[in-house]
Amino acid sequence: MEQSEKEWYVIHTYSGYEDRVKTNLEHRIESMDIGDKIFQVVVPTEDEMEIKDGQRRTVARKIFPGYIMVEMVMDEESWHVVRNTPGVTGIVSTQDDKGKIEPVALDKEEVEHILKQMESEIPRVKVGFARGQSIRIIDGPFIDFIGVVDDLNEEKGKVKVLVSFFGRETPVELDFLQVERL
Numbered sequence: 001m002e003q004s005e006k007e008w009y010v011i012h013t014y015s016g017y018e019d020r021v022k023t024n025l026e027h028r029i030e031s032m033d034i035g036d037k038i039f040q041v042v043v044p045t046e047d048e049m050e051i052k053d054g055q056r057r058t059v060a061r062k063i064f065p066g067y068i069m070v071e072m073v074m075d076e077e078s079w080h081v082v083r084n085t086p087g088v089t090g091i092v093s094t095q096d097d098k099g100k101i102e103p104v105a106l107d108k109e110e111v112e113h114i115l116k117q118m119e120s121e122i123p124r125v126k127v128g129f130a131r132g133q134s135i136r137i138i139d140g141p142f143i144d145f146i147g148v149v150d151d152l153n154e155e156k157g158k159v160k161v162l163v164s165f166f167g168r169e170t171p172v173e174l175d176f177l178q179v180e181r182l
Helices: 018-031 076-083 108-119
Strands: 007-013 038-042 045-052 055-062 067-072 088-091 093-095 101-103 124-126 134-137 146-153 158-165 168-175 179-181
Touching: 007 018, 018 038, 018 067, 018 076, 038 076, 045 108, 067 076, 076 088, 134 158, 146 168
Parallel strands: 045 124
Antiparallel strands: 007 067, 007 088, 038 067, 045 055, 093 101, 134 146, 134 179, 146 158, 158 168
């Protein structure tokens, strides 16, 4: 299990306890003076724009619920500190032919991709409806019309809705805030 250089490992936690495990682990690193072997603890999150009740709000969504990333030099002492942190249930690892379990370090490219995804300034848009679903228009000139979602453009925050006028379906492009699910 001895490693001489620092690498990123994925630690399994109880789902929903990722932030608490991060805090507990950071306290243990400080109190046990092992900051020279365990360097960073990260809960991978990304900003997501949620539209609820006609309001936009940005929330931090966990990319990998139930997992945190730890940058550390893997040895018995550092793994002991991580393993015995409340809420930690294991580490992502492999098992060889003889049954020996070996922790698996993340590739540098994977770590860079995850960290870059976390730093993105543009929040992802979480949409509460899907293509083919019936919706009601709640704002604008077509208020109270019922339509069917034809297309979603999450980058622009727009939805194309097929609305029936005089027996013909007409596509109308609206903002996510102008529609609600039925």
